[in-house]
Amino acid sequence: MTERDDAAPEFRPYHHPAAGWGAAKSVSRFLLREREFVDGPRAVQRMNHEDKGFDCPGCAWPDDLKGLRLDICENGIKHVTWEMTHKRVGPGFFAAHTVSELAEWSDAELEDQGRLTHPMRYDAATDTYVPVPWCEAFALVGERLRGLDHPGQAAFYTSGRLGNEATFLYQLMARELGTNNLPDCSNMCHEASGRALTASLGTGKGTADLKDWETADALFVLGVNAASNAPRMLTALAEAHRRGASIVHINPLVEAAATRTIIPHDFVNMALFRSTPTSTLNVQPRIGGDMALVRGMAKAVLARSEDDPKALDREFVERYTTGFEEYRELCAATPWEEIERQSGVSRATVERAARVYREADRSLFSWCLGITQHEHGVDTVREIVNLLLLRGNLGREGAGPSPVRGHSNVQGNRTCGIDHRPSDAFLDRLAEACGIEPPREHGLDTVGTIRAMHGGEVKVFVGMGGNFALAAPDTPYTAEALRNCELTVQVSTKLNRSHLVHGRDALILPCLGRTEKDVQRGGEQATSVEDSMSMVHLSRGMKRPASHLLLSEPAIVAGMARAALPDSATPWESYVEDYDRIRDTMARALEGFEDFNRRVRLPLGFRLRQPARELVFLTPSGRAEFSTAELPDVVPESGTLKLGTMRSHDQWNTTIYSDDDRYRGISNLRTLIFMNEDDMRERGLALFDEVDVTSIARDGSTRSLAGYKAVPYDIPKGCAAGYMPEMNVLCAIGDHSTQSDQPLMKNVTVTVRPSGSTDSATAGD
Numbered sequence: 001m002t003e004r005d006d007a008a009p010e011f012r013p014y015h016h017p018a019a020g021w022g023a024a025k026s027v028s029r030f031l032l033r034e035r036e037f038v039d040g041p042r043a044v045q046r047m048n049h050e051d052k053g054f055d056c057p058g059c060a061w062p063d064d065l066k067g068l069r070l071d072i073c074e075n076g077i078k079h080v081t082w083e084m085t086h087k088r089v090g091p092g093f094f095a096a097h098t099v100s101e102l103a104e105w106s107d108a109e110l111e112d113q114g115r116l117t118h119p120m121r122y123d124a125a126t127d128t129y130v131p132v133p134w135c136e137a138f139a140l141v142g143e144r145l146r147g148l149d150h151p152g153q154a155a156f157y158t159s160g161r162l163g164n165e166a167t168f169l170y171q172l173m174a175r176e177l178g179t180n181n182l183p184d185c186s187n188m189c190h191e192a193s194g195r196a197l198t199a200s201l202g203t204g205k206g207t208a209d210l211k212d213w214e215t216a217d218a219l220f221v222l223g224v225n226a227a228s229n230a231p232r233m234l235t236a237l238a239e240a241h242r243r244g245a246s247i248v249h250i251n252p253l254v255e256a257a258a259t260r261t262i263i264p265h266d267f268v269n270m271a272l273f274r275s276t277p278t279s280t281l282n283v284q285p286r287i288g289g290d291m292a293l294v295r296g297m298a299k300a301v302l303a304r305s306e307d308d309p310k311a312l313d314r315e316f317v318e319r320y321t322t323g324f325e326e327y328r329e330l331c332a333a334t335p336w337e338e339i340e341r342q343s344g345v346s347r348a349t350v351e352r353a354a355r356v357y358r359e360a361d362r363s364l365f366s367w368c369l370g371i372t373q374h375e376h377g378v379d380t381v382r383e384i385v386n387l388l389l390l391r392g393n394l395g396r397e398g399a400g401p402s403p404v405r406g407h408s409n410v411q412g413n414r415t416c417g418i419d420h421r422p423s424d425a426f427l428d429r430l431a432e433a434c435g436i437e438p439p440r441e442h443g444l445d446t447v448g449t450i451r452a453m454h455g456g457e458v459k460v461f462v463g464m465g466g467n468f469a470l471a472a473p474d475t476p477y478t479a480e481a482l483r484n485c486e487l488t489v490q491v492s493t494k495l496n497r498s499h500l501v502h503g504r505d506a507l508i509l510p511c512l513g514r515t516e517k518d519v520q521r522g523g524e525q526a527t528s529v530e531d532s533m534s535m536v537h538l539s540r541g542m543k544r545p546a547s548h549l550l551l552s553e554p555a556i557v558a559g560m561a562r563a564a565l566p567d568s569a570t571p572w573e574s575y576v577e578d579y580d581r582i583r584d585t586m587a588r589a590l591e592g593f594e595d596f597n598r599r600v601r602l603p604l605g606f607r608l609r610q611p612a613r614e615l616v617f618l619t620p621s622g623r624a625e626f627s628t629a630e631l632p633d634v635v636p637e638s639g640t641l642k643l644g645t646m647r648s649h650d651q652w653n654t655t656i657y658s659d660d661d662r663y664r665g666i667s668n669l670r671t672l673i674f675m676n677e678d679d680m681r682e683r684g685l686a687l688f689d690e691v692d693v694t695s696i697a698r699d700g701s702t703r704s705l706a707g708y709k710a711v712p713y714d715i716p717k718g719c720a721a722g723y724m725p726e727m728n729v730l731c732a733i734g735d736h737s738t739q740s741d742q743p744l745m746k747n748v749t750v751t752v753r754p755s756g757s758t759d760s761a762t763a764g765d
């Protein structure tokens with residue numbers, strides 16, 4: 001990024017297919033910059049390869065079931081290369097720069113320093129980080145944790161990279177200490193999906209797998225920017241199109257995946273510039289309008305079923321579901337005018353989408369943050385399930401719900417115990433398998449932890465990966481919260497903002513990345529991960545570690561645990577010597593992990609059982625449950641817009657690779673706001689005019705970003721979009737869903753006015 005700082009911003013709408021040569025060019029530029037021409041391509045060949053390679057640390061899209069094809073993507077390559085950079089940030093660097101000085105650097109510059117090499121401790125006298133031996137670092141963590149009045153004064157954050165074995169040890173440590181304060185990144189992404197699917201179907205995960213993607217007659221993709229954030233989905237979409245399936249994209253923006261693609265590994269098509277369409281219908285609801293849209297589709301299906309019995313799968317509904325009559329009445333009682341107004345989509349278009357659904361024998365629904373990061377995220381996912389149930393699109397091939405998860409192992413983290421609201425059944429089994437007495441009281445999630453740190457109730461914060469200071473909402477409030485801690489510990493691979501926004505004491509603990517060899521006393525180790533579709537398989541690094549001082553994540557957890565729990569009967573040391581021993585305990589403690597060590601070594605690993613997939617519903621009624629929530633009011637008030645914060649093509653959450661967003665036609669600019677042309681005209685704005693964006697929180701408080709550039713975009717009137725994490729400043733800490741506690745990152749009420757103007761003169765309508 002630094003090299004392009006002075007370049008002028010550009011906006012040139014993108015008319016090429018997604019992936020293909022544009023992606024290839026971007027990758028080679030990136031490899032060159034990271035000086036990885038030798039190792040990068042070799043590593044990439046080892047990625048996602050049956051049991052011999054490592055799992056791509058990028059997104060959670062599953063590996064090709066055939067296991068033969070190199071199914072990789074531009075952003076996965078960037079992500080791996082980012083970890084394997086030759087640059088290093090060691091004690092010399094920290095000695096040369098005070099923390100106050102580093103705080104002035106941009107986030108991209110911080111990460112660009114390379115891999116962390118030494119454990120470091122903050123020294124207040126010199127305002128620098130100084131090297132600290134591992135044993136002293138662990139001793140400090142142990143001392144502070146033991147010194148707390150009660151274990152609830154500590155919180156243990158997880159970013160979704162962490163392998164299953166380290167995850168299991170981490171939650172075990174927290175629970176042995178006596179707390180369920182296990183905030184994680186899924187509190188910000190798919191908490192709503194988990195809660196909705198549990199309520200409706202009794203399983204918190206999707207039921208579809210890649211085979212289902214390959215056999216569905218209709219694919220519905222809601223609120224995902226697939227070409228950037230799950231690029232391997234492009235292959236599934238293009239193949240679906242080739243075999244004649246319908247593909248409906250539901251998104252306020254027409255993203256690149258909703259047009260055409262050149263499948264990255266399809267070399268013949270790459271050579272001939274031959275692209276495949278990836279969409280048959282694009283529907284652009286207003287931000288937050290999806291629930292009304294899905295309700296409308298259900299209404300249309302039900303109306304049709306009065307003349308056409310085939311429109312509804314009555315047998316399925318009667319046999320496996322409950323609450324159908326109430327839902328049918330609710331749909332009938334929801335007027336079309338309300339559906340049109342709340343969705344922002346005409347009745348004709350809703351009916352068109354409904355017809356695609358009705359005419360398909362097998363339908364699959366996929367979604368991501370565009371659906372979940374709303375007040376009514378849970379209700380919307382349940383509404384999607386309602387629609388699926390109407391036609392028995394569950395428990396059979398080619399059908400079902402398929403949420404696209406974010407971080408590569410975020411789903412595995414939850415499976416292996418990162419849950420601030422664990423069930424009694426989970427805790428009972430953990431207690432039995434590990435001989436501990438876990439706490440029963442629910443713990444704090446991400447927003448709860450920030451508030452508790454701010455209020456002084458949480459004093460020790462441990463971040464297992466991630467970049468909490470930037471990823472969390474309300475950046476200045478979160479910074480105050482972290483600074484209020486007695487001790488912050490960040491287990492990281494690269495320097496980031498969370499190292500500079502720290503507690504009175506602070507540690508940076510550098511760990512091995514997923515691409516690196518992990519050698520313990522028992523030999524070379526592999527760790528397991530679970531993808532979006534519940535496949536668990538082994539990941540084995542092959543690169544020499546970035547520094548001989550790096551420890552593996554299981555070793556770091558064990559080091560902290562032994563220092564904090566001197567009387568623990570858990571064999572921490574023995575676990576770290578050989579991860580098979582951790583897996584043996586996991587096999588006893590976790591549902592579905594029986595015979596773990598053998599099954600995880602099968603060529604493609606194994607799939608965790610999904611009861612709902614087999615039409616077994618672990619709900620109170622023992623059936624799939626229809627929901628009957630009222631439609632929320634999502635129409636922006638006069639003068640305001642609804643803003644969704646999202647990722648550019650060239651970033652990985654808080655890691656920014658460049659200031660470009662290729663598929664949206666943007667170069668050299670991140671401080672922008674995409675707006676509807678009418679909304680711009682009403683405010684007297686032209687392309688790149690500078691604006692002040694002010695958010696209005698539920699409690700009436702306001703937060704502002706000045707000097708953003710307006711960009712006219714094909715987005716419904718009343719809606720706007722811009723980039724996280726810069727825009728997290730606008731997300732008020734109190735604005736989280738009452739259904740999921742997820743921050744409302746896709747639903748921020750804002751006013752936009754030309755920079756320097758006054759409120760009343762220019763606020764549009």
Ligand SMILES: Nc1nc2c(c(=O)[nH]1)N[C@H]1C(S)=C(S)[C@@H](COP(=O)(O)OP(=O)(O)OC[C@H]3O[C@@H](n4cnc5c(=O)[nH]c(N)nc54)[C@H](O)[C@@H]3O)O[C@H]1N2
Binds near residue numbers: 189287644
């Ligand atoms: N390259 C890359 N890959 C990634 C990530 C990354 O940062 N970079 N992040 C990973 C993580 S942790 C996650 S959780 C996922 C995130 O994957 P996405 O969910 O794709 O992430 P966002 O960029 O937030 O994009 C959300 C999409 O939702 C749309 N949207 C906004 N509001 C609404 C709405 O109200 N309704 C509908 N239907 N759509 C809406 C936006 O237009 C955008 O297309 O990706 C993962 N993969």
Ligand SMILES: Nc1nc2c(c(=O)[nH]1)N[C@H]1C(S)=C(S)[C@@H](COP(=O)(O)OP(=O)(O)OC[C@H]3O[C@@H](n4cnc5c(=O)[nH]c(N)nc54)[C@H](O)[C@@H]3O)O[C@H]1N2
Binds near residue numbers: 725
């Ligand atoms: N406004 C807004 N905010 C959002 C979102 C949004 O859509 N809008 N999305 C939310 C979502 S879905 C998520 S998941 C969060 C992301 O939140 P996080 O997961 O907390 O953030 P990342 O940017 O993925 O973390 C990057 C850091 O992880 C560390 N790291 C990388 N690899 C490893 C590893 O192998 N081990 C360890 N220990 N550390 C490693 C590096 O030091 C790097 O700097 O952001 C959330 N914030």
Ligand SMILES: [Mo]
Binds near residue numbers: 185189406407
């Ligand atoms: Mo995420």
